[in-house]
Amino acid sequence: MDFLATLFNEYRVLISVLLTTLSLIVMVTIWWDKVSFWWLNVYYSLPLIGKENRLSKDYETPVKVYNKSWLNSEVSLCADFASHYEKVNKDEELFAKSQDYLGKVTENGRNNLHAIGWILIASLVFVEAMGFSYVLSGFTIPGASESMQKQGALGIAFIISVLLVGLTHFTGHELHGNSLIKKAKVWWKNAKNRDRNTPELAPNNRINLDKTFEDDDEPQYKQLINRISTNAEVKPRYLVTIITAVAIIVIAVLATYVRGQVLEKEHIETVMIDTSSSMYQEQDPYAEPVPAILLQDKQETDAKGDEDAWDREKKGGWGTFIFLAFLFVLLQIFGILIGFKTGFSGKHSSDARKEIDPFKSEREFKAHYSRLKQQVARIAQKRLTNLQQKMNQRAETNCQDPKVLHVLEACGDRSFLTYMEELGAAETKFDQSTRRREHQTQIDNKALATSAQPVPAATHAPSEPIATELETATVPETVAKQVVDSKTVAETPAEAEARIREELLAEIAKSKAEKTVETEEQMRERLRKELMQEMS
Template identity: 40%
Template sequence: MDELYAFLLLYRAIIGAAVLTAIFVILVIAWWDEVKLFFKSALYSLPLIGKTRRLSKDISVRRDGWFASERTLCDDFAGDIRRIAADPEMYDRSKSYLGKVQELGRNELGILMRVLLIAMVFVEALGFAYVLAGYTLPGASEQLQVQGSFFIAFLISCVLVFLTHQSGQELHKRGLIKKIRTWWIHDNAEDRPNLLGRTNKVTLENDQVDDNDPAYMQILHRVDTNAHVTPGAPMWTIIAAIAIIGVAIGATYVRYETYQQEKTAETIGANTSPNNSLFSLEGLASEGLPDVLTEPQTEANNQAHNEQEGARDAANLTTYAILATLFILIQIMGIGIGYKTGFAGKESSTARRIIRNFPSRTSYEAWYERKRDAIARVAQKHLSNLQARLTENATSNGVDKTHREVIQHSADRTFIEHYEQTEIKAEQSRQNSEARKLSRTVESKLQPSESIKTTSAPDPVNQGKTAAESPEEMEARIRRELLAEKEAKEKHVETEDEMRERMRKELGLGS
């Protein structure tokens, strides 16, 4: 280990720069959307090759009274609002999505915890990686072996952190699938749904489509399973267990064999070293001293030497066992962290990033408005610059009546207005799509019952059965028919024309 400390001290500047670079890369990845927005704004502001200058050359006017280049710029920055801060409606859908998949209280593994976990595994792996470097780099210098041990330890730590995290996620997912099957088995309802062969159309956008389904079906709609909806074999857990046990046993064996080689080398060196004592017992024995005088001392020396070697062997074996146990415990801790922080839902990670750590929708709306306004200020700055350049280009090229009117009302066209218009259109399109899907579903359910009614009317046998009914049976039959008619009326779906007329009245647009 002295060589490791010497290496760290000698290359502390390079190691420090590497650590700072890794931290910088992690932070950039964590706040990648904000970084992209910064560079996008810089790209629009470049003096000669900026995107604003290129867009200002397009003076074509759309039918809605906007320049096409204005819409392009606003669409570009509106996407940043949707990526960085989803609207409050998405907050509600994300919270509902996580609640239905039983993952509402879970959090992703933070950057600091990831770095700490990798560092712990790296430090643990560094000890036996140094020993392995002597075998993976035979004949190399001591300094090169030390450097190689760092790369070997980093490689081992990355692989083990990945395997343990995947194993923890797999255990969590298997627990959800077992919960699905347990709840399904204990569901005694007559119309209990079938787990197999179901088409899954649930997404984060339309999370409400299965509100009326049982809780286990809501979990099933959001988790990928095999064809039989069973937990299956825990492949990641098996691979992680083999890797952990293999590394622990292999490292302990290599450490012990290295110790044995060092001990053998010490013994050979001691036997071949010259004896400088002129009056040693060995020298006297070689000169013919009787065995009666030398044998007790020789036996005492051998016994002391054996006891010393036995204590040394026991101490080394105990140390290696403790290190192997500590290594296994760290990997078990990694599996537990993966179990607690992993997500099994297909869009759970996205939903978790949307709701973040906001305790309520009110706090989220306040944060969303701050983010939206900050991005809107950046976008409005570039939009105003673009409108000024469009006015210059249109004036220099000559303007007609259409361009003149559009230029005169440039101040009325703002980024916020564009964003609100696109959000209203997107919401209307989503509602219309859901209404059409629901309408098709209801029609498919009503068609079989209608066909049964038409075919059963002219049957004389059934007429005879109806005439032979008792008053109680007739009352029960009529009650069932009336309930079916009531259910059909309640399932009436608002058509697109009816929805359009209702929304027109709500917005005060008149008929």
Template identity: 40%
Template sequence: MVEFLEEILATHKVLLSIIVLTLIAAVIVMNYWDRVKFWWTCTWYSFPVIGKISKLSKDITSVDEKGWFSSETTLCSDFHRYYDRFDKDPEHYDRCKSYLSKADELGRKPFPLVMWLIVFTLVILEALGFAYVLAGFTIPGASEALQQYGAFGIALIISIILVGFTHWTGHEVYKNSILKKIRTYYSNDRREDKKNLEPDSRVKLENNNIDDEEKNYSQLLNRVTTNATVTPTWIVSIVTAIFVVVIAIGATYVRGQVLEKQLTEEKSMTQTNVYEQSLPSAIVQSQENADTKAFDEAQDSDRKGGWATFIVLAVLFVFIQLLGILFGFKWGFVGKESQIAFEDSSDFRTKQDFVNYFKREKDNIVKIAEQKLKLLQQRMYQKGNMISTSAKEMDMLKTKDYRTFKEYVKNEARENVNFHNDIEKTKEQTYTKSEFKREIKVDNVKNSNLSCTNCSATLDENSKFCNSCGTEVKKEVLITCTKCGTTLDENSKFCSSCGESILKKNLIPTCPECKTTYEIGVKFCSNDGKELELV
């Protein structure tokens, strides 16, 4: 195997270097993806001729309802995405820390960059080992160089799949430990009125405090994605275990077959008569038997040593996969927004450091966006002087000083506040029929603990007839004098205390169907939804 690895490194040095550098670059780009996107946005806007500023500057006729050119709005919206990422108030730092604490992930970290490099190094080493095993079996009949390329390619694919599955398995094991903790806390809660294990979908990083009064297991559940039964699942772990076992056994078997093939070829090459024919046959036969025995013993030793080595390699392979699972268990988050909360709060010792950092980032984005916007407005003004435009458009091109990126940010903030206010007003003004029924309070009707006047059977509050004898249920309606507050009989026309006429002043909303009465102001019956009549 050592000779094979030396040959691979010698003949494919450039290919391996490209693969290693590509993997390292991929890891770095993944880790700094937001900054890479911002850099590309700035670069793409600055490209001459084919850049986005050159493209947007050609449109000097489209104007939106705010009085901005559509080109200006497009540029500002592109940069506002990055500005909004850093537009955080000082309280956001506290929300991030509180969110991580409630998700029981305060102190955890994402997968480190160094560990990614180690993982990809292990991938390359695994791929080289697999390539040695698969060489000669991947593309039968092809040249040796082509077989080596095919073996390394297939081995690299297998190794990458293993890295993904082992990391995913570690994440699943960690998530299952969180779910087990939730169920343990829930079972230890001895309250009789405790709620069922149902996550509150309203909980987000921005409104992290809405479940402050809940138990710790409820807070944890609100921040973790889980199934309906809040139980662990082991699908990924089972698939990974099967895959690892099959690869380990298969690789060991192929190594054994390669060893047996080598031993057979070695034995066939040594089966040649090297003794003089003039010697007695008994001596020749005796010497051949001794040589054959010594050769078989040597091959047997090679076979045992080879298989012992293969078993150690298989154990080492399984251990590497377990190490990948451990990496996935130790690092990473299961909270829905834990990654964002960590990124926004992890690198700061104090809240003031947090405020200063985000202010610097916002100022930097504003500076770059203003430069790009001014360049765009300058190009649009030059374009307007070159072609025929209306007086209104030329006036807008000249009066461009008030259309700045800062002004765009302010407008977006105002619209966002107004949007949320409109949603809240709509929620307050919109009631479903069921909500309307729940808010109705029937105070003018004595309909609790009803009993039949004929057989004294206990009736439901909405019963119209007795379930036992069929007698019609008559509910006593109480009328209150608006002047002195005296409670009167439903047939009273005058107050017995002050003499006030109540016939027309105390018209009571009554359902024409079930005859249930309600407070003044109620318009619909809570029983059947009928419109009430004043009686």
């Protein structure tokens, strides 16, 4: 602490500037959308160097925007403000999608860890790390001064706290993700016990926040798996958990061991100092010599007292160190629990929570963003109107082209909201076209999978069993010969039908073996002719 106070006193101005700069950077980062929109409005409104004044000079460049005539300057202005309008162009459908996504991934009651929580956890871990980092600095920086050891202790504590805070938080996230995987597997096994035709436990990677309603018809376990990251076997993973557990145990054990060694080192140094001082203690030359038996008793009493005192001190010290190690481990478990209870494992759960977090209802969500949209549209329309007026003034003075003047006179039909409506209509049309193509692709894939039939391999011999479309039974060659020999025997109509069927099966098997591939219609026509001949 003395080092920090000295550093702050010597570099007070520099530290103040750095802290102020960092604070401004953090504030601008947090409220970047508002700051960038404010700066865009200021940049357009500057009198001489503003973008509005520069764009007003280009009033003769027409462009086509979704089959409607615009001026290039107008399109540039609308495009600049359109990005800010899109950020607040959110309706109740997005709120419903976000709620649906969080509900299907069973994370609708979770939140990210607040900044105050991060500061609290980091402070607790840093204070705990300082407890043994000062002891470690004596061995990591041997021979260093007291001031240098304090600086080294700060550095060691910072490194340990950063590593432990990150590891414990990621461990909590990993355990939460594993709990979701286990939940989905339990649901899947229960569904499989009820129905053997249960779909496989594999994720659909096409599901995102915009397509969250596409798997409404799928089982609940499939909806959950579609929204989290899993391995190929859809099993829990414990890599980060194992690393964190090893790190916590190693740090706790080694820190306790080093503390114990430092305690014993200090005791040895104390004994050596006491021994040296007693050896060189001045004797009174006029004092009578103490009897040897009394001197021996005194030495034994002092030795026993010192030993008892050291025994108590050692037990108390090791008890304190063990308690501090237990407190350290308990603090890391607390960090893991915080990571388990906060944060998200869903791929887009964090984005969904950001959309609906400040709002309690869909109506509140809609009212908030409707107000923001009106604010952006009002400012954008004001800038567009000023631009159109400036272009009209310049054109009346410098332009004689009637087409240009006609386009400028019709500026009332070109507003910012009109531009956004045409842009939205084009995006909607593109999305519908994309969805139709994807839907048609899925239909084609299903049709191909349904109509696909197994084709015999080239190495199959004619004597191998071959499956037919009429029956799954196979017809060996010996059975076919017996059927041929039975033609000369008098038959009943039922026996004749069975014989004909067996002959047809034998012929079909033979044709399959000879690699003759027929379509269903061709086979149907051929069988019809053969049956007609046999019946006649």
